[in-house]
Amino acid sequence: MSVRILGLVGSLRSGSHNRQLAEAAVKHAPEGVDVALYDGLADVPFYNEDIDVEGLVPEAARRLREAAAAADAFLLFSPEYNGTIPAVLKNAIDWLSRPYGAGALVGKPVAVVGTALGQYGGVWAQDETRKAVGIAGGTVLEDVKLSIPNSAGRFAEVHPADDAEVGDLLVGVLDKVAAAAAPSAV
Template sequence: MSTNVLALVGSLRAASVNRQLAELAAASAPEGAEVTVYEGLADLPFYNEDLDVEGADLPAVRALRAAGAEADALLLLTPEYNGTIPAVLKNAIDWLSRPYGAGAVKDKPVAVISASPSQNGAVWAHEDTRKAVRIAGGRVLEDVTLSIGGTIGKFGDQHPRENAETVSEVAEVVRTLVDATKELASV
């Protein structure tokens, strides 16, 4: 059985460290697993129940929900904006959580990676992301946490894949997420 992991990045900036970490996660997928970095979060309208009605033609929402439904697990990568989760990532979680109780995130294993230039490693955003996706119905892997602080000093102008410690840490998160997904599927 192949494991499909959908990676959602909370930064829209093309050269963001969190996007680079998502790319590293995709490259770190163990045999029999694939991590797909989702493109298109910038196209989502803000969640609004008036828009989320049967028959609504919302291509960006339809695409996200289809990708979420096809995924076996989610990997969320987040920076920290003003001490919390970026709106774009929270918005994606909101769309994936609906219809409530049956959304594309329900019962799927979820891991979160956060990174920030600050020394706290975006831990507040990390915690808020875990909280939001847990309430949305995802199965957050409680023992899997990776918050990377001081990214400017740690990576400089280099891609995180040039840092052996980071490569190992990201690969471990992905491996643990894939293993948890396989365990859940066998139950």
């Protein structure tokens, strides 16, 4: 049985380097690891407890929760927006944190990676994302990190999926996430 990793990308831009990095993760997934990218984050309304009640949960939020519930682990791709986590990714974490104590993230391994324009590759945003995921109940894999700096220069001529070094780094990340998820995937 394959380990199912759900990828959430914190950028909605069509040419996003983080989206491309996520596509590279799909391409380089080792045998026994299935990486699926969730494409509906733009449709999920901002979290509001008033609509998070039976019969009122928006369809887009329900679909996100279903996809997350079916996953064994998560790989979050976070760009850095003004030094912190993008709203779309934070919103997904908020929806997946509920119901409190029993959300789809609870007890599942989560790794956060990404790329950004700056010289540190978005580490501030990734740290904030890890913090939010941990509070939401996910099992943050603190030792699984990948921050690729200078995304505009690094990926100007080559897609991350075709960058051999990036491919190798992603395989290492996916191996660690899969190992952390393996007991729950049985």
